Amino acid sequence: MTDTQQWVAMGYIKGVFGIKGWLKIAANTEYSDSLLDYPEWQLRKDGKTLTVVLEAGKVMGDELQVKFEGIDDRDQAFSLRGYTIEIPRESFAPTEEDEYYWADLVGMTVSNKSGIVLGTVKNLMETGANDVLVVEGEYGQKLIPFVSQYIENVDTGNHTITADWDLDY
Template structure:
């Protein structure tokens, strides 16, 4: 969901680089899982705001700049049980990652290894036997997303 860029101020605030659609989306979640290597900690969000396009947050457990500075580089995860249910035909990127992509001829194009935001629409990055494919995640090309079987069916040729 993002990472901690460093300390902000002297009272334990941190600067966050979110990888969410909206800069302040992470403020909707009260518990954050912070991970760096084998070090994992749960942090309780006390306060937060956006200033000059940058997200600043204060955790209940962090009281000073030195403690905040130690969080630099931690990756932010939100426990799945806190996610809101997506609307019909909407998906969290994390749910699409790793899905197998097949075309209408049942040829396996590969696995979703990344998703790019282009502004107009999201694009699946699929890697497999036929190389890397960039498939727009729009109804014109996406026939079905089956979360149960972890497959996506697309209208996309192996030679595109």
């Protein structure tokens, strides 16, 4: 894999499970077992990067547990605690029309229908009812529901979003 590809943080290793090298994972995905779709993960912590291959994985309750090739005991597994899990963006499944990965929306410039730049998408929040764009810019922080009522257009090619959102909202 090339160094130019975009890696997306998808969770982190939160602890060990048992004595045979199994790890507990905190997944930042809609479904915790989605990470099992990717056979190779990049782990990153304190400037150090490791590539690991998934040997096995399972969901126990709401917790994802995985085993990497070559990590066969608790001490080896414990040394991976705190690493961020990254997946190459190019390996994500294609989206349906009007569906977007959060990783693709972060960093986009958001303007309103009048052409005023509201800022840049810094993050998204789940509210239960819908996702919300966290936009930061010259006019402060704006929380814009990511629903068709407020989002006029998402232009992935130009990295822009047009929203029906006034400055005083």
